[in-house]
Structure formats: structure tokens, C-alpha cells
Amino acid sequence: MHSSTTPPTIGVLALQGAFDAHAKALTSLGATVRLVRNPEDLADLDGLIMPGGESTTMLKFLERGSFFDTLATFVKEKPTFGTCAGAILLATHVEHPAQRSLCALDITVERNAYGRQNDSTILDVQTEIPGGPLEMVYIRAPRITRTGANVETLANRDGFATLVRQGHLLAATFHPELSADTRVHQLFLDMVAQQPR
Numbered sequence: 001m002h003s004s005t006t007p008p009t010i011g012v013l014a015l016q017g018a019f020d021a022h023a024k025a026l027t028s029l030g031a032t033v034r035l036v037r038n039p040e041d042l043a044d045l046d047g048l049i050m051p052g053g054e055s056t057t058m059l060k061f062l063e064r065g066s067f068f069d070t071l072a073t074f075v076k077e078k079p080t081f082g083t084c085a086g087a088i089l090l091a092t093h094v095e096h097p098a099q100r101s102l103c104a105l106d107i108t109v110e111r112n113a114y115g116r117q118n119d120s121t122i123l124d125v126q127t128e129i130p131g132g133p134l135e136m137v138y139i140r141a142p143r144i145t146r147t148g149a150n151v152e153t154l155a156n157r158d159g160f161a162t163l164v165r166q167g168h169l170l171a172a173t174f175h176p177e178l179s180a181d182t183r184v185h186q187l188f189l190d191m192v193a194q195q196p197r
């Protein structure tokens, strides 16, 4: 367990996408933030957030050198939160179209599942997190079409899981960093605090 006096150091994958808003949310909750641009930046982190953006573009950066393999090892052991494109990277199965992933979180994800008409929206959704409905910002969002037996669903959108947890892994198909509400980031920091350092 963490000592309450030492803030955890959380990495934010900063190859592309919405990393800055995640860094601000984490800092506001007292965490120390390190932007992760190289595999070496993962060393000694207490946890990692993989932001939204374009998962195909992130994959291109990750497939240079040893970054993909180092990250795949990291996410097997250390608390990691994937939002939107980051959730796609964490999944065991990616469809529409299929693409390579870190195969850590036992879900099937359908990319860009809401089509062009309805691809971005803001909803207030009831979740398992106390404190009332949560604002969820969706941008060209994926849909979780299958959750494995060890995956806990913390919120649904239209009957599909939209916030899920499996042990030390958390994933959201929306962008919690774009809302003022920091409950999802706090949930992740609570998961980090439960890990042995």
C-alpha cells in the first residue's frame, strides 16, 4: 500500500491525442505526472493512463523499437487506465477493423461503432461510482461488445459496457478527462493505492 504522504507517480502516454487533460486531472488530485514518450519513461511508474486519440496512429509510434513489447509487459503488471483509443489498445480483441493490441483486458472492442451521424455526444450516465450520474463525453467512440468472465462492468451505455475494470486494469470508451468531474480519475488513483509498491 502507498504511504499517504508520498504521491504516486502516474505516467500519461503522450504519443498523440488527449494526454494533456489527463495530466491536469491527475495533478489536481495530487498525483505526480510523467509524460511517457519513450519506453524508458515507463520505468518505476506506479500507474499509467493511455489517452484517447487515434489508436492506429499510437500503434505506429509504439511499433518503433521496443516500445510495444515494453508497454505490453508494463500493462500486465501495473495499474493502467485506457480511455477510448487507450481502451482499444488494452483490449484482447479489436474489430471494425481488426488491429494489433496489447491483449491485456479481456474485452472485444468495435472501433468507431456509432457511425458518422452520431459519432460524438455527451450523456449523463448512472454508474457504480457513488455520487450520482456521470457526464460522459464520447468522440468517435468504440463499443465494448464482449466482456470476459473476470471483467466488472461499472457503467453501461445502451446496454453495452462503457466503463470496465479487470483487476489492476480500468477502461472507458468515453473521455473522463474532458469533464470537470474527477471521480473516474480518483477511482483509478484508488486502484493504484491498493497495489503494493
Ligand code: GLN
Residues within 6 Å of the ligand: 051, 052, 053, 054, 055, 056, 083, 084, 085, 086, 088, 111, 112, 139, 140, 141, 142
Ligand atoms: N476512433 C478512435 C480509434 O479508433 C478512438 C476515438 C477516441 O479515442 N476518441 O482509435
